[in-house]
Amino acid sequence: MAKIIDGKAISAKIRQEIKIETEKLIREKRITPGLAVIIVGEDPASKVYVRNKRLACEGAGMYSVVHELPETTEEETLLRLIDKLNSDKKIHGILVQLPLPPHIDEGRVIESISPEKDVDAFHPVNVGKITLGSYDFLPCTPAGVMTLLEESGIEIGGRDCVVIGRSNIVGKPQALLLLEKNGTVTICHSKTKKLAEITRRADILVVAVGRPDFVNGEMVKEGAVVIDVGINRKADGKLTGDVDFASVEPKASYITPVPGGVGPMTITMLLKNTLTAATKYAEMTCR
Numbered sequence: 001m002a003k004i005i006d007g008k009a010i011s012a013k014i015r016q017e018i019k020i021e022t023e024k025l026i027r028e029k030r031i032t033p034g035l036a037v038i039i040v041g042e043d044p045a046s047k048v049y050v051r052n053k054r055l056a057c058e059g060a061g062m063y064s065v066v067h068e069l070p071e072t073t074e075e076e077t078l079l080r081l082i083d084k085l086n087s088d089k090k091i092h093g094i095l096v097q098l099p100l101p102p103h104i105d106e107g108r109v110i111e112s113i114s115p116e117k118d119v120d121a122f123h124p125v126n127v128g129k130i131t132l133g134s135y136d137f138l139p140c141t142p143a144g145v146m147t148l149l150e151e152s153g154i155e156i157g158g159r160d161c162v163v164i165g166r167s168n169i170v171g172k173p174q175a176l177l178l179l180e181k182n183g184t185v186t187i188c189h190s191k192t193k194k195l196a197e198i199t200r201r202a203d204i205l206v207v208a209v210g211r212p213d214f215v216n217g218e219m220v221k222e223g224a225v226v227i228d229v230g231i232n233r234k235a236d237g238k239l240t241g242d243v244d245f246a247s248v249e250p251k252a253s254y255i256t257p258v259p260g261g262v263g264p265m266t267i268t269m270l271l272k273n274t275l276t277a278a279t280k281y282a283e284m285t286c287r
């Protein structure tokens with residue numbers, strides 16, 4: 001029987017710490033951390049994410065503003081808004097909800113965000129800093145996974161870590177963060193051969209594929225730590241992960257559920273990054 005890593009409880013504890021730090025920053029420096037979220041279009045899932053981000057900000061005592069732009073918004077209009085937010089003193093973090101409509105160049109938009117306000121840590125400057133191991137922000141989902149491991153007392157150093165998925169948002173940075181903690185890391189992806197042979201070697205297995213029940217008990221070593229990043233919506237509307245919980249849980253030593261595992265941590269790490277950005281701003285301006 002695996003121990004269930006309770007992402008909701010860990011997230012609630014960290015959000016409380018962030019709230020206390022936020023109150024201190026407001027009290028001592030008169031600076032309220034501010035997050036601007038931009039959403040382009042009507043994607044219902046994105047709208048829910050944006051709403052949750054705004055509510056989480058408010059819950060932590062932060063200032064938040066949401067810019068909802070129509071699907072037909074031109075790239076230049078979006079870039080002008082980001083430019084304005086880059087120089088807005090009340091805003092310390094800017095997040096552009098992805099995906100963007102196909103006529104907008106995602107890379108150009110991300111690069112237009114000031115790296116100091118890039119609380120998603122997707123800007124090439126921040127990606128480079130993470131690669132070098134010296135950074136201000138970490139991308140929210142992989143950072144959330146690292147926090148879950150740390151809070152659960154799971155040792156990473158010297159252990160075999162396998163990440164399935166190589167996206168810029170999850171898989172690649174996840175591998176870098178595990179490497180930074182001295183894990184021996186293997187990255188698997190859609191062209192990987194004999195996947196199960198590799199996953200069965202994992203002491204720590206992080207799955208970020210986007211396919212329900214992709215990893216089953218046969219692919220997991222006895223006693224492995226299994227972190228399920230996947231969020232998939234089933235026909236009945238319920239959420240499910242990338243890991244077949246029923247067959248993997250009896251073999252794993254630790255496992256994250258979906259929902260209630262990695263998901264709640266992502267927004268918590270966004271709050272943490274926004275607080276970090278505001279604290280850095282305070283250090284620069286209050287000297």
Ligand code: NAD
Nearest residue numbers: 141165166167170189190208209210229230231262263266
């Ligand atoms: P993505 O589609 O960008 O990447 C999926 C990855 O899976 C790719 O790198 C691909 O190579 C790999 N893959 C596909 N088929 C494979 C196969 N047969 N064998 C091995 N690898 C295979 O997705 P993403 O943005 O990285 O997200 C992955 C999942 O994580 C999705 O379900 C997404 O909804 C979820 N997600 C969750 C959070 C959260 O807050 N919990 C945040 C971001 C993404």
